Amino acid sequence: MCLAVPMTVVELTPDGGGVVELEGVRRSVRLDLLDDPQVGDVVIVHAGFAIETLDAAEAEARMALFARLAATYERELGGPVTLAAPPSRDGEG
Numbered sequence: 001m002c003l004a005v006p007m008t009v010v011e012l013t014p015d016g017g018g019v020v021e022l023e024g025v026r027r028s029v030r031l032d033l034l035d036d037p038q039v040g041d042v043v044i045v046h047a048g049f050a051i052e053t054l055d056a057a058e059a060e061a062r063m064a065l066f067a068r069l070a071a072t073y074e075r076e077l078g079g080p081v082t083l084a085a086p087p088s089r090d091g092e093g
Contacts, residue, residue: 004046006054006062009039020045023082 007020042059
């Protein structure tokens with residue numbers, strides 16, 4: 001299962017891509033699908049593409065939702081879970 005994850009744009013690259021970050025984890029993504037992406041924007045990332053830019057209120061609400069999801073996984077799995085890469089039940093990330 002894949003989830004679209006909210007991440008913050010930390011770098012723009014000349015080729016239409018950029019670097020996004022969540023919990024210290026950075027990923028290179030394509031930004032071509034967005035209108036005028038900027039450093040500091042919170043974007044929804046899916047399969048290596050930023051597909052939507054969120055306003056501040058929506059970004060905060062979605063991050064809170066993901067934090068609750070991580071807490072649920074932590075209770076079920078008995079160990080720490082990060083929002084950037086929650087582990088699978090079989091332990092293979």
